[in-house]
Amino acid sequence: MAEARGQSRRDLGITALVLGFFAAAWFGWSGGGAPDGWQPFLTVGSVVGLAVAVAGAVVGFRSRTATTLSQDRAASRRYGIIVGIEFAAIALGGIVLGVAGAAEYVAAWVCLVVGVHFFPLAPVLRDPLLVPLGALVCAAAVVATVVGLTTGVAASFVAGLGAGVLLLVYSSAALVRGLRS
Incomplete structure (x- = not known):
């Protein structure tokens, strides 16, 4: 199943590692508000x-012989460019929001940029499911902004x-897909 989509067991494990880690970070960020x-x-x-991140690391790093997208120089370069642009956009937006006195919306801005970055990553990582994930993360950013502006609930x-x-x-x-492949 994973190979048909262009993702190896290692790729899926690394995806679980990275996104599991960032899921934990987002839950932590939400705790402040x-x-x-x-x-x-x-x-x-x-x-x-x-726990998902640790399990993903085990799956990913125990699958050393599996082909991986990191072996594709062009894909690795595109990935680096996309992530570099993402970090620059996050920093610039954070600075603008801070200077404008709207620092309470930095989390929503970061969420929006993270969602947008999944769109160009989908073909690079050969994972079309990143497109709906990106759309949903962008929607979460919009909802966070609206809720922050209209209620007493923190956007973060x-x-x-x-x-x-x-x-x-x-x-x-x-x-789960990595474990099954």
Whole structure:
């Protein structure tokens, strides 16, 4: 199944590692603005994300003989360019929001940029499922902004919860696909 989509067991393990780690980070970020009673759920999300990341590392690094996208120089270069642009956009937007006195929306901005970066990564990583993931992460950023502007709920909580759940589900699915391949 994984090979038909162009992804090796190693690729899927590394996907679970990276996105599981970032799921945990997003749950952590959401904790700063979490409403009362949410912290235990966010902690569980972080712990599960880290467990998926560790399991992904085991699957990925135990599959040394599998072909991997990291062996493709052109794909590695495109990946680096996309991630470099992502970091630059995050930094620039964060600075602008900070200077404008809207630092409480930095998490929503980061969430939006992360979502957008999945679109060009989908063909590079040979994973078309990154496109709907990107759309959903972008939607989480929009919802976080609207909620932050119209209610007393922190945008960082909504962005962190949304991105955390989406990345956790996606990383878990990658892990399962990697285990089955």
